[in-house]
Amino acid sequence: MNIRIEKTTNPKPLPAADDPLVFGTIFTDHMFVMNYETGKGWFDPRIVPYAPITLDPSAMVFHYGQEMFEGLKAYKTDDGRILMFRPDKNIERANNTNKRICIPQVDPDLFLEAMKELVRTDQAWIPEKPGTSLYIRPFIIATDPFLGVRPSDTYLFIIILSPVGPYYPEGLDPVKIWIEDEYVRAVKGGIGEAKTGGNYVASLASQVKAHEEGYSQVLWLDGIERKYIEEVGAMNIFFKINGTVVTPMLNGSILPGVTRNSCIALCKSWGLPVEERRISVDELVAAAEDGSLEEVWGSGTAAVISPVGHLRYEDKVMQIRDGGIGPVSQKLYDTVTGIQLGRIPGPEGWVVEV
Numbered sequence: 355m356n357i358r359i360e361k362t363t364n365p366k367p368l369p370a371a372d373d374p375l376v377f378g379t380i381f382t383d384h385m386f387v388m389n390y391e392t393g394k395g396w397f398d399p400r401i402v403p404y405a406p407i408t409l410d411p412s413a414m415v416f417h418y419g420q421e422m423f424e425g426l427k428a429y430k431t432d433d434g435r436i437l438m439f440r441p442d443k444n445i446e447r448a449n450n451t452n453k454r455i456c457i458p459q460v461d462p463d464l465f466l467e468a469m470k471e472l473v474r475t476d477q478a479w480i481p482e483k484p485g486t487s488l489y490i491r492p493f494i495i496a497t498d499p500f501l502g503v504r505p506s507d508t509y510l511f512i513i514i515l516s517p518v519g520p521y522y523p524e525g526l527d528p529v530k531i532w533i534e535d536e537y538v539r540a541v542k543g544g545i546g547e548a549k550t551g552g553n554y555v556a557s558l559a560s561q562v563k564a565h566e567e568g569y570s571q572v573l574w575l576d577g578i579e580r581k582y583i584e585e586v587g588a589m590n591i592f593f594k595i596n597g598t599v600v601t602p603m604l605n606g607s608i609l610p611g612v613t614r615n616s617c618i619a620l621c622k623s624w625g626l627p628v629e630e631r632r633i634s635v636d637e638l639v640a641a642a643e644d645g646s647l648e649e650v651w652g653s654g655t656a657a658v659i660s661p662v663g664h665l666r667y668e669d670k671v672m673q674i675r676d677g678g679i680g681p682v683s684q685k686l687y688d689t690v691t692g693i694q695l696g697r698i699p700g701p702e703g704w705v706v707e708v
């Protein structure tokens with residue numbers, strides 16, 4: 355399928371060089387759009403000027419949440435090339451999400467080409483200062499004008515782009531995390547492993563509560579026993595305990611992060627023992643108390659690596675490394691961002707040139 359391109363006649367001014375590029379606030383001049391109809395499949399892939407879209411108020415996405423999204427980044431290298439980080443993993447995950455929530459599959463080659471063509475069209479928007487990138491947000495929404503509950507017969511696939519600044523403008527700053535013991539985000543068999551809005555709306559009340567207590571994010575426990583650690587808001591979680599890197603195994607309710615997968619591969623390549631397994635909050639508290647909890651970090655596209663300096667569970671406060679950044683967290687951050695920027699050769703296929 356050929357992607358039709360309709361360029362804007364009214365380009366917006368690019369952000370100023372000193373703009374902090376706060377995450378998710380600035381959008382580029384164009385967007386990719388493609389329609390779907392049952393019987394016809396995906397059709398009319400096009401790049402058009404970024405603009406509001408018109409939907410019927412009865413469009414199914416507004417009522418029952420049939421929608422999916424993805425998130426990844428493009429980077430400008432020192433020699434002016436444009437790289438994406440492991441887009442094949444995002445495309446594969448997108449189609450797994452689609453399958454779970456009855457959205458039709460998208461051809462992986464077309465998905466990749468759509469992202470590349472859009473990034474090329476708006477390449478002037480890729481920021482170049484250290485720590486900046488162009489965030490790519492593909493999403494699909496159900497558009498049938500119908501209030502009954504069933505999978506939609508029509509969809510819109512849209513990709514938008516947003517220049518983003520460094521997640522931590524002052525450098526890797528350890529975050530404070532609240533371990534949630536009241537609400538849960540997902541259960542096995544539910545939609546926790548799908549990247550879909552429903553998981554986020556389920557998390558808002560806890561996030562508000564955590565913010566009120568001075569914590570930046572929530573760490574979720576499993577939905578059945580409220581005992582095993584799952585993940586953080588939009589990040590997977592890692593612990594280094596007694597020299598071993600431990601992360602919750604993918605159990606059906608955890609989002610399979612691309613950054614998580616990359617951290618595991620890199621740690622193994624450095625000869626660090628890595629365990630993907632169940633880890634209980636009691637084990638974590640015990641490790642914090644006996645001093646064997648050496649590092650804690652979150653992994654996700656937005657921040658890449660987010661060191662955790664402080665965890666709270668019920669009335670117990672765990673201070674990790676007195677708030678400083680651990681050597682494995684720092685090495686992972688430097689290596690992943692180095693690969694993303696084309697400065698360090700990564701494993702085969704991790705960067706894709708646009």
Ligand SMILES: *Cc1c(COP(=O)(O)O)cnc(C)c1O
Binds near residue numbers: 586
């Ligand atoms: C997107 C996301 C992550 C991180 O995944 P990456 O592919 O590493 O960005 C983790 N948890 C949740 C709930 C997410 O939505």
